[in-house]
Amino acid sequence: METYQFSQGKNLRCGYTTGSCATAAAKAAALMLLTGQRIDSVQIDTPKGVVLNLEPEDVEMASDYVSCAIRKDSGDDPDDTNGILVYAKVQRAVAPGVRIEGGVGVGKVTKPGLACAVGGPAINPTPKRMMISEVSAAMEQIGYHKGLNVTISIPEGVEIAKKTFNPRLGIVGGLSVLGTSGIVEPMSESALIETMRVEMRAQQARGNKHLLVFFGNYGEDFTRDVLGMDIENAVTCSNFVGELLDYAVFCGFETLLLVGHSGKLVKLAQGVMNTHSKYADCRTELFALEAMFHGASVEVGKEIYNCLTTDEVTKVLQREGLFAAVMTKVTEKIDFYMQHRVHGKIKTGALMFSNVYGILGKTKDADELVKLHLRIGEGE
Known part of the structure; x- marks a missing residue:
C-alpha cells in the first residue's frame, strides 16, 4: 500500500x-x-x-x-x-x-x-x-x-x-x-504525540485560548452530531491525555474541554493518563467500588466488575437505581485528576458519553465549556 x-x-x-x-x-x-x-x-x-x-x-x-x-x-x-x-x-x-x-x-x-x-x-x-x-x-x-x-x-x-x-x-x-x-494509520506514539502538539500549536497560533478535544472518531462524531458543536478547530489526543494536559499548560491555553467515550474517559477517574489498553484496562473497578459505597450488594459489585463494556455497566447501574450517584463520584474524580495534572492553571472539563445511552456524565465546569464552544462555533 x-x-x-x-x-x-x-x-x-x-x-x-x-x-x-x-x-x-x-x-x-x-x-x-x-x-x-x-x-x-x-x-x-x-x-x-x-x-x-x-x-x-x-x-x-x-x-x-x-x-x-x-x-x-x-x-x-x-x-x-x-x-x-x-x-x-x-x-x-x-x-x-x-x-x-x-x-x-x-x-x-x-x-x-x-x-x-x-x-x-x-x-x-x-x-x-x-x-x-x-x-x-x-x-x-x-x-x-x-x-x-x-x-x-x-x-x-x-x-x-x-x-x-x-x-x-x-x-x-x-x-x-x-x-x-x-x-x-501509523500509530507510533512519538509521532502521534507530536501530531497532537502540532494541532495544538496551530490553535495557539490562531489565537485560540479554548481547546476542544476528543480521543478519536467516536468523540468527533458525537461532538458534531449530538452536541452540535463546530469541530473544525478541535484537537485529537488519541490515548495521550497526560501529554495533552501538560502541553496545554505549556502553550498557555485558558480552558480545555475533553469529550470522551466512557470506555476511555473512566480511566482518568483512576489517574490513568494514557488510555491505551496495553497500559491499563481499569474500566469497571471504580464503578463497582462506588456502586458498593452507595449500597450495592457484593453480588452486584461483582456483576459490574465482570462487565465487558461500560455500556453493560451503565445498564446495571440504571437497573439498580445507582447510576446518578455513581456517575457523580466518577466525574468528580475525573475532574480531580485533570486539575491535578494541570496544577490548577487551566479550567478543564470532561463530558462522558456512550453511543448507546448518550451523555452519561459531566465534570463541574463541563456545561460552561460546552456553552463556550457553542458560542465560539456561532462566531461570537
Missing part, C-alpha cells in the same frame, strides 16, 4: 485492516467462483475513502467453492497481525443474499456486551457491512441472483489471540475482525 501519513518530519506508510483483508478475499473468491476464472487483483472501497487493489494468494478453486487469502499489511505500524493471511471461502447458496460466518482463527463471542452477537463470530459491524457490500456488488456485476455463503478464517489467529485481551472479553478461539475505516 502506498498511502502515507506525514508525521514528525517523515512520511509513515499506512496499512489496511483485517476487515479490509477479509472483504477483499471475500470479493475475490466470489468473483472467481461466479466466473470460473482466476483473478490477479481485486479492488475494494474503504470507509476512509481509500481504494485498495489487493492480490489474492493461496487460491483454491473447486466446483462448489473458491478459497483465497489476502496478506495483512500494517504499514509502518507493524503489530502481531502484520503479514498474516486472512482467508475467505465462498460457496453458492439457495437463499438470496450474503451470509458471513467465522472459521478457524476468527474468535467466537461467548459473552454479551460486545458489538457482535453471542454465539456468533467476532466480526465487527463495519467490516461485515464492507463484505456484504463488496460481495453483493460482485454478484450484481456477474448477474447472479441467488445467495453466497462466506466463511472468514485466520489460521494464525488461534495463537495470536492468546496475546490479546480477547479471552478476557469473552472472545475465544481466535481474533476479532476489526476496522472502522478500513485503513491502519
Whole structure:
C-alpha cells in the first residue's frame, strides 16, 4: 500500500485492516467462483475513502467453492497481525443474499456486551457491512441472483489471540475482525504525540485560548452530531491525555474541554493518563467500588466488575437505581485528576458519553465549556 501519513518530519506508510483483508478475499473468491476464472487483483472501497487493489494468494478453486487469502499489511505500524493471511471461502447458496460466518482463527463471542452477537463470530459491524457490500456488488456485476455463503478464517489467529485481551472479553478461539475505516494509520506514539502538539500549536497560533478535544472518531462524531458543536478547530489526543494536559499548560491555553467515550474517559477517574489498553484496562473497578459505597450488594459489585463494556455497566447501574450517584463520584474524580495534572492553571472539563445511552456524565465546569464552544462555533 502506498498511502502515507506525514508525521514528525517523515512520511509513515499506512496499512489496511483485517476487515479490509477479509472483504477483499471475500470479493475475490466470489468473483472467481461466479466466473470460473482466476483473478490477479481485486479492488475494494474503504470507509476512509481509500481504494485498495489487493492480490489474492493461496487460491483454491473447486466446483462448489473458491478459497483465497489476502496478506495483512500494517504499514509502518507493524503489530502481531502484520503479514498474516486472512482467508475467505465462498460457496453458492439457495437463499438470496450474503451470509458471513467465522472459521478457524476468527474468535467466537461467548459473552454479551460486545458489538457482535453471542454465539456468533467476532466480526465487527463495519467490516461485515464492507463484505456484504463488496460481495453483493460482485454478484450484481456477474448477474447472479441467488445467495453466497462466506466463511472468514485466520489460521494464525488461534495463537495470536492468546496475546490479546480477547479471552478476557469473552472472545475465544481466535481474533476479532476489526476496522472502522478500513485503513491502519501509523500509530507510533512519538509521532502521534507530536501530531497532537502540532494541532495544538496551530490553535495557539490562531489565537485560540479554548481547546476542544476528543480521543478519536467516536468523540468527533458525537461532538458534531449530538452536541452540535463546530469541530473544525478541535484537537485529537488519541490515548495521550497526560501529554495533552501538560502541553496545554505549556502553550498557555485558558480552558480545555475533553469529550470522551466512557470506555476511555473512566480511566482518568483512576489517574490513568494514557488510555491505551496495553497500559491499563481499569474500566469497571471504580464503578463497582462506588456502586458498593452507595449500597450495592457484593453480588452486584461483582456483576459490574465482570462487565465487558461500560455500556453493560451503565445498564446495571440504571437497573439498580445507582447510576446518578455513581456517575457523580466518577466525574468528580475525573475532574480531580485533570486539575491535578494541570496544577490548577487551566479550567478543564470532561463530558462522558456512550453511543448507546448518550451523555452519561459531566465534570463541574463541563456545561460552561460546552456553552463556550457553542458560542465560539456561532462566531461570537
